[in-house]
Amino acid sequence: xxxxxxxxxxxxxxxxxxxxxxxxxxxxxxxxxxxxxxxxxxxxxxxxxxxxxxxxxxxxxxxxxxxxxxxxxxxxxxxxxxxxxxxxxxxxxxxxxxxxxxxxxxxxxxxxxxx
Amino acid sequence: xxxxxxxxxxxxxxxxxxxxxxxxxxxxxxxxxxxxxxxxxxxxxxxxxxxxxxxxxxxxxxxxxxxxxxxxxxxxxxxxxxxxxxxxxxxxxxxxxxxxxxxxxxxxxxxxxxx
Numbered sequence: 001x002x003x004x005x006x007x008x009x010x011x012x013x014x015x016x017x018x019x020x021x022x023x024x025x026x027x028x029x030x031x032x033x034x035x036x037x038x039x040x041x042x043x044x045x046x047x048x049x050x051x052x053x054x055x056x057x058x059x060x061x062x063x064x065x066x067x068x069x070x071x072x073x074x075x076x077x078x079x080x081x082x083x084x085x086x087x088x089x090x091x092x093x094x095x096x097x098x099x100x101x102x103x104x105x106x107x108x109x110x111x112x113x114x115x
Numbered sequence: 116x117x118x119x120x121x122x123x124x125x126x127x128x129x130x131x132x133x134x135x136x137x138x139x140x141x142x143x144x145x146x147x148x149x150x151x152x153x154x155x156x157x158x159x160x161x162x163x164x165x166x167x168x169x170x171x172x173x174x175x176x177x178x179x180x181x182x183x184x185x186x187x188x189x190x191x192x193x194x195x196x197x198x199x200x201x202x203x204x205x206x207x208x209x210x211x212x213x214x215x216x217x218x219x220x221x222x223x224x225x226x227x228x229x230x
Contacts, residue, residue, distance in 0.1 A: 033218055043204050044223040045158070091158065095219055102148065102160035102171060103208070103219050 002027045004094050006106035013082050014114050021077045021109045023092030029053075031097030034068065034075045039089040039108070048090075051075065053097060082113045117141045119222035121207050127228045128197055136192045136225045138207030147190045148208040148219060149182065151175065158206065164190065197229045 003026040013019045025034065036048040049059065051068050059066050063080045079086055092106040120139045128134050140147050149161040162172040164182050181193045190209075194201055204226050208219040 037221075043226055045206060045221050047221070050218060093158070102163060102173075103150070103158075104160070105158040107157045 002029075002094050002096070002101075002104040004092050004104050004106035006090075006092055006109050008109045009107070010110045010112070012112045012114065015084060016081050017113075018078060018080050019082050019111065019113075021079075021090050021092075021111065023075045023077065023106060025073050025075065025092070025094045027094060027096070029096045029098060033095045033097055035091075035093040035095070035103075036066065036075075036077050037091045037093065039091060041088075045091070048077075079111075082111075084113050084115055087111055087113045117220075119207055119209055119220050121205075121222040121225050123225060124223070125226045125228070127230065130199055130229055131196050134194050134197055134227065136194075136205050136207075136227070138190045138192075138209075138222055139188050140190055140207065140209030141211075141220055142188070143211065144209035144220075145212050146170075146210045146219075147182075147184070148210075149192045150206040150208065150221075152204040152206065152224075153200075154203065161192075161205075194227075197227075199229050202227055202229045 005024045007022055032053045034051045038046040038048055049066055056068050065078045067076045089108045089110050091108045093103045095103040122137045147164045150158050151161050152158045160173050162176045162182055163170045179195045183191050204224045206224045207222040210219045
């Protein structure tokens with residue numbers, strides 16, 4: 001069985017602060033994919049990043065960075081110099097890499113960035 | 116980049132009415148999925164579909180739900196007699212297939228409001 005835990009329900013920061021959103025996952029699969037999605041108030045899921053289980057390289061994209069550590073089953077997401085437009089719900093998700101299995105989402109973290 | 120599309124973006128219906136939510140998966144994908152997100156909650160798996168039949172379904176996917184691939188491009192979710200608690204965002208997803216090709220791509224969602 002798969003499980004994704006986002007322990008932080010809500011985070012509030014002031015603009016320009018750095019913020020890290022935690023994601024811990026459980027799976028018995030050796031091959032899997034991890035995702036982060038942003039969900040603005042309009043409701044759509046905006047894809048941010050996918051990472052496969054064989055690629056532990058950390059990634060940076062502009063103000064966003066991701067730290068994938070298989071040893072601790074974590075895939076954390078950091079926003080540097082946060083902006084008001086970053087305010088949204090962020091979901092971490094896990095998909096098996098073998099078979100046509102379903103994606104499992106975390107409960108989401110609501111990020112509020114105040115001016 | 117190819118994308119999954121969904122129509123309509125917002126559907127309003129009366130309780131007891133039938134609704135059909137439509138999705139156009141990425142053209143060469145073979146596996147199709149529906150997920151649901153009740154307002155303020157996480158994204159939950161409903162059903163997966165492959166080779167013209169359901170491959171897995173959750174306990175949410177009861178007899179009032181059905182899925183169909185009526186032609187070579189569309190993938191539909193039908194709710195036969197809507198209830199107030201069916202109000203949610205419904206996301207369609209598709210994937211190419213097995214193994215390393217099991218990455219799921221999500222559509223923008225349909226917001227269903229049952230009055």
